[in-house]
Amino acid sequence: MAMAVAHHMESSSGSGSSISKHLDAGKYVRYTAEQVEALERVYAECPKPSSLRRQQLIRECPILSNIEPKQIKVWFQNRRCREKQRKEASRLQTVNRKLNAMNKLLMEENDRLQKQVSQLVCENGYMRQQLHTVNASATDASCDSVVTTPQHSLRDANNPAGLLSIAEETLAEFLSKATGTAVDWVQMPGMKPGPDSVGIFAISQNCSGVAARACGLVSLEPTKIAEILKDRPSWLRECRNLEVFTMFPAGNGGTIELVYTQTFAPTTLAPARDFWTLRYTTTLENGSLVVCERSLSGSGAGPSAAAAAQFVRAEMLPSGYLIRPCDGGGSIIHIVDHLNLEAWSVPEVLRPLYESSKIIAQKMTIAALRFIRQVAQETSGEVVYGLGRQPAVLRTFSQRLSRGFNDAINGFNDDGWSIMNCDGTEDVIIAINSSKSLSSTSNPANALSFLGGVLCAKASMLLQNVPPAVLVRFLREHRSEWADFNVDAYCAASLKAGTYAYPGMRPTRFTGSQIIMPLGHTIENEELLEVIRLEGHSSALEDAFLSGDIHLLQICSGIDENAVGACSELVFAPIDEMFPDDAPLLPSGFHIIPLESKSSDTQDSLTTNRTLDLTSSLEVGPATNHAAGDAPCQNTRSVLTIAFQFPFDSNLQDNVATMARQYVRSVISSVQRVAMAISPSGLSPAVGPKLSPGSPEALTLAHWICQSYSFHLGAELLKSESLDGDSVLKNLWQHQDAILCCSMKSLPVFIFANQAGLDMLETTLVALQDITLDKIFDESGRKALCSDFANLMEQGFAYLPAGICMSTMGRHVSYEQAVAWKVFAADESTVHCLAFSFVNWSFV
Numbered sequence: 001m002a003m004a005v006a007h008h009m010e011s012s013s014g015s016g017s018s019i020s021k022h023l024d025a026g027k028y029v030r031y032t033a034e035q036v037e038a039l040e041r042v043y044a045e046c047p048k049p050s051s052l053r054r055q056q057l058i059r060e061c062p063i064l065s066n067i068e069p070k071q072i073k074v075w076f077q078n079r080r081c082r083e084k085q086r087k088e089a090s091r092l093q094t095v096n097r098k099l100n101a102m103n104k105l106l107m108e109e110n111d112r113l114q115k116q117v118s119q120l121v122c123e124n125g126y127m128r129q130q131l132h133t134v135n136a137s138a139t140d141a142s143c144d145s146v147v148t149t150p151q152h153s154l155r156d157a158n159n160p161a162g163l164l165s166i167a168e169e170t171l172a173e174f175l176s177k178a179t180g181t182a183v184d185w186v187q188m189p190g191m192k193p194g195p196d197s198v199g200i201f202a203i204s205q206n207c208s209g210v211a212a213r214a215c216g217l218v219s220l221e222p223t224k225i226a227e228i229l230k231d232r233p234s235w236l237r238e239c240r241n242l243e244v245f246t247m248f249p250a251g252n253g254g255t256i257e258l259v260y261t262q263t264f265a266p267t268t269l270a271p272a273r274d275f276w277t278l279r280y281t282t283t284l285e286n287g288s289l290v291v292c293e294r295s296l297s298g299s300g301a302g303p304s305a306a307a308a309a310q311f312v313r314a315e316m317l318p319s320g321y322l323i324r325p326c327d328g329g330g331s332i333i334h335i336v337d338h339l340n341l342e343a344w345s346v347p348e349v350l351r352p353l354y355e356s357s358k359i360i361a362q363k364m365t366i367a368a369l370r371f372i373r374q375v376a377q378e379t380s381g382e383v384v385y386g387l388g389r390q391p392a393v394l395r396t397f398s399q400r401l402s403r404g405f406n407d408a409i410n411g412f413n414d415d416g417w418s419i420m421n422c423d424g425t426e427d428v429i430i431a432i433n434s435s436k437s438l439s440s441t442s443n444p445a446n447a448l449s450f451l452g453g454v455l456c457a458k459a460s461m462l463l464q465n466v467p468p469a470v471l472v473r474f475l476r477e478h479r480s481e482w483a484d485f486n487v488d489a490y491c492a493a494s495l496k497a498g499t500y501a502y503p504g505m506r507p508t509r510f511t512g513s514q515i516i517m518p519l520g521h522t523i524e525n526e527e528l529l530e531v532i533r534l535e536g537h538s539s540a541l542e543d544a545f546l547s548g549d550i551h552l553l554q555i556c557s558g559i560d561e562n563a564v565g566a567c568s569e570l571v572f573a574p575i576d577e578m579f580p581d582d583a584p585l586l587p588s589g590f591h592i593i594p595l596e597s598k599s600s601d602t603q604d605s606l607t608t609n610r611t612l613d614l615t616s617s618l619e620v621g622p623a624t625n626h627a628a629g630d631a632p633c634q635n636t637r638s639v640l641t642i643a644f645q646f647p648f649d650s651n652l653q654d655n656v657a658t659m660a661r662q663y664v665r666s667v668i669s670s671v672q673r674v675a676m677a678i679s680p681s682g683l684s685p686a687v688g689p690k691l692s693p694g695s696p697e698a699l700t701l702a703h704w705i706c707q708s709y710s711f712h713l714g715a716e717l718l719k720s721e722s723l724d725g726d727s728v729l730k731n732l733w734q735h736q737d738a739i740l741c742c743s744m745k746s747l748p749v750f751i752f753a754n755q756a757g758l759d760m761l762e763t764t765l766v767a768l769q770d771i772t773l774d775k776i777f778d779e780s781g782r783k784a785l786c787s788d789f790a791n792l793m794e795q796g797f798a799y800l801p802a803g804i805c806m807s808t809m810g811r812h813v814s815y816e817q818a819v820a821w822k823v824f825a826a827d828e829s830t831v832h833c834l835a836f837s838f839v840n841w842s843f844v
Helices: 002-026 033-045 051-060 069-132 160-178 222-230 357-380 391-410 468-477 485-495 650-678 698-713 727-733 755-761 779-795
Strands: 185-187 200-204 210-218 239-249 255-263 272-283 289-295 311-313 319-325 331-340 417-419 429-433 453-464 508-521 527-538 550-557 568-575 588-594 637-648 738-743 750-753 797-800 803-806 812-815 817-824 831-839
Touching (some): 033 051, 051 069, 160 210, 160 272, 160 289, 160 319, 210 357, 222 272, 222 289, 222 319, 222 357, 331 357, 391 508, 391 588, 468 550, 468 568, 468 588, 468 650, 485 568, 698 727, 738 755, 779 803, 779 817
Parallel strands (some): 272 311
Antiparallel strands (some): 200 210, 210 331, 289 319, 319 331, 417 429, 429 453, 453 637, 527 550, 568 588, 738 750, 738 831, 797 817, 803 812
16 A cells, blocks of 8 residues: 555656746746847848747857747737837827827817807906997997007117017917917817817907917927918918018017918919918927017018009918927927908909808918928828829929919019900910929929010909819719810920920820829828829830820829818929929919808708719618709809910910910810719709709609610510619619610710719710710621611610720720610600610620
8 A cells, every 4th residue: 555655656756857947848938148139130121030040049059058949939929019019009109199289279269269158258247237328329440359460660679678568469469369268269170179170270250360270289499380380382382482581580589480381372363462461480388389470561561563553452360370389299389360351442243252261271370280280290200102202392393383274363563474465355365484494492403484475364254153072083083075286285295395386396296095193192181192093005116016095293282172261272283203302393284262151051961972973862862852962052153263384485375365365265175074974953952963954854754764674675674672762773874784875866975874874985975975876896897776766766666786886085895786776755755765685795
């Protein structure tokens, strides 16, 4: 018995020893500093080494020879885990810091609103008391919350003491707007605060002039932010020039500057604005940096009258920037823009451009905050751009495109522009700049000077009930609908200063293909920078092997339909395919600004969901009457400005001017045609766009097509469950076969196509009505149609054999079978149109 116990104990001891050895093999290993350094070097090169790499590491590093491969594998796993935890902790700290800053902003906004409520309650009580007092005055000016600008005499503005006094008053009034209740602020429609938003935005209500305010968190230091914002031409596209005439210290660590600023006019129908202001930069006791500004009053104030001859003097009421440093880095910034743009000086129809706080908010206030955030993200490396370009270079390209386009619209005399033979009745204005050269930014050697100069054809027009974002998006995506490739080729050839620098000297056939290559975009995609490649082939035999492609540098902005008060812009310029950083640019394009009055703040309308095809009908929903709700949007207006620039030689000036005028008129005609298709005024309240002036509504036509197909062929075109209500149009639109309808005329033209039909013809609903039936068939297809046409008209339908048809771009399309049938109207006796269904079509 004792021997058995002893044997058992020995066996147990041996088993325990093996378990202990097994545990020792997997227990935690304490690494020396040399071992950790060796492992870190490998981790920096490869955070997840393979088994072979770990074994190789043990062989190459003697100091790791006493460590098992499994333990090294565990070390790398732990190291990756620690790295992931570190990054997550850093991200959470950043998010927490942003949330704390946003919370602070929201608390301050809440305090301001509570003060405003208290003030309104006091004013309300005071007014009640006045109403119950028989002999009291009707109004007490002390309760008026409207901010007025004291008129400062020239005597005060001509000596430092007077200027310092004005500066201190400007500072006090600015702070009362930025953080107080001096202006009755209301939240900007469609701009809700949150941790992922750019900031908090508000516009003025019942205030003299137009005003907007923004506050947000930016990951830059206050001095850097102030430096950027004071350089207004670098971020404000409408700023033509800013010149500091006088600068002197204020005696309290601040500086006072007298600044003259010129801004571009947004359209050819109004003069440009300029400002003569005092700008005061100082630091508050709490460490906040302030840059505030206001106009100096007095006739004749500022530069000479000759320098401001083409400008209307506007007034800047106390405005500026309050920049407070944040704990942990970054800054909280408050921006206030308060202007009186002298709306009396423009035609009455354009006055909403100068009376809308929403437009000022989008063009100045929000743009400033977005630009600061863009620079901050570029500085931190968060923004990645295409083609290996530096963000600052691409940003400069955008600024040059926009500035060149604004220069062309305004045509200032001091830039060398003059009007050519204009009696005031021309719809298209022709301006000539004989002294202009296409200078690059940094290398004058790359500048192109022309013997004649540059000619600009420009015009402005009013649009009724046309969403600017939808129109610009269409112009961007469907260039072939309005542009002439040969004109683009002329401008591109002129830039190369080659032999074929004039129209008609190098015939080129445009294939219709356009390729959009994105370069970069702003943080909220409100502006896109891209290169457009237009594919073309030379018609000349000797140039058959040369590329006829044209490249355009293009910016597109304002395509967000929900952005209230946003301007939409499409500006482009031909560039060389090598695209150097200092490439000369000659911009042309479109600029659309909504004409919103002060009273029209926030109104949802169906037009924000309109598109240029029948998908607009598919999203409307049940056929209900929206006429009452849509009434406000039926009166929306916007102003469209078009400008195209053409280089010319002096002996061809008249020829180029004639060509430019005709071309711009053709573009205007195309835009008007597109605008009519987009305009909700051409829409049924229930369904969508009418397909042609004499055609029924889209939903009704869809029912007629399906019912006639079933009547003639004894089969259903759509599934039976798809024949209820509005689903007919939706399913017909999404049908896999190309379905087209043409009119019953001597020369049949197409009046409808579903999505597959538009894809097959490579066209849009807007351009569909310009396509005749005979153009899509080849010779054999036309013969087959003619031979079966009698049967079609007699029995109501016909099957056409497999064949080839042509798209509008000249591409061949094959189909296995085509079915044609007569579409009856509601009375089942009147033939409304002919329908065709192309089965299993594909490009050859």
